[in-house]
Amino acid sequence: MSLMQEFGQRALDRGVPLSVQLDVTYRCNERCIHCYLDHDDHGEMTTAEIRGVLDQLADAGVFFLTLSGGEVFMRRDFFNIVEYARSLMFCVKIKTNAFMIGEEEARRLHELMVQDVQVSIYSHRAEVHDAITLLPGSLKRTVEGIRRLRSHGVKVVVANVLMMQNLSDYSGVIQLAEDLGAEYTIDPTITPMMDGDRNVLRLGLGVPQLQDVFRNSDLVGNVDEFCAPPPAMHEDVLRELPCSAGHTACYISPYGDLYPCVQFPLPSGNVRSQKFMDIWLYSEQLNDVRSITAADLPVCSGCGHVGSCSRCPGLAYLEGNMRGPSTQDCQKSFARTGIESANMRLRKTGSVSSGLVQIAALPS
């Protein structure tokens, strides 16, 4: 077990929120066709409110703090926030499109010793990238921003979200990341809008495309291992927790709403009206999430993939039931192994309803 795993386990045992993603704004200069956010400003937290939240997160034991958006640099006080976060000794990670990173911004990020900056690039070809961001010239500006960050020694991770529009370009993005001295990560998941609208999923990859991705050793390493049939079910698997959401991690929106994860928009409290620790410890919703083990998943507990599936409880929630299957992950398991999930088999027989989720309002 690595030191990091050891700390993760200790945080889990003690109920400490090791990682928090704080979105400082939903405003953005890009209008990505697959984005799950509403970019209007509905009353973001002020600088003072965010500093107060950061104080509470540090007191709670948060180590990893991801600052994201929207586009973080849409906030004029962004460096004020980063500076304060670093004074509290968080390990700060930033997600940005790098469009607005000039020399000064790159220098400041280096001085503040942020852990890394994650930048989305959809294609090495401007006509493809810019058609996804809907911002002409965005690839050029993003690449320039990354070059500045790298010239100041800031670690950059190029994040490549895959959808039908850019499926054939990931090799080019890998090469571009290498040329820029950046790391590369790929994500074939398109997330429904936070209000539950699933129209955006039409952009996502289908099983044949996922099969191609999962059989590319440049992306997955050992293909035989990655695509191996799931191991025989073991009882321990049913006691496993689905992921860190709500256990050692959570997400806070620019309006102070707290959710288990950015991809799991179950309203669990609001840091504007409640103390962070009160929400973390006593939220009925978070405690409900924490109570779920694989054995409590009515469909998935009987599925052969249960021990190796990437099932996201947030995507399941967005599908209507956080204890239910996440169809997108069923498709991934099928694309990897060629073996249908229990959910897929039930759907074929018409035994599963596919009602859309209604996002519940926060209880008053």
Add this chain to the structure above:
Amino acid sequence: MRSVYISRATAVAARSLDGEMMIMSAKDSTLFTLNPVGTIIWQSADGKMPLAEIVKQKICVEFDADPAEALKDAELFVSDLASHGILVMSDSPIAQPELHSKTVTRGS
């Protein structure tokens, strides 16, 4: 005998969990953990109090240790941390920016 002053480096992320400090170097992402004694020294590294005083006032009292032996161990410990760039050593007081090292102690 010369005094040694110690200060926490700014190029780190740090948090204490159940009395043990978790420190990550921002330069190369190396992760360190400190035991309870190391954690007390780290948390006391304000650049103002000499190491000998930290040992005398905080370590010996808390852990009932022999002062000379404890100081020798502490000097080795801070030299090691300084070599990794997560602690700064000096023979005069060190001015350091305002840093807040939060401690979390909570039972399961």
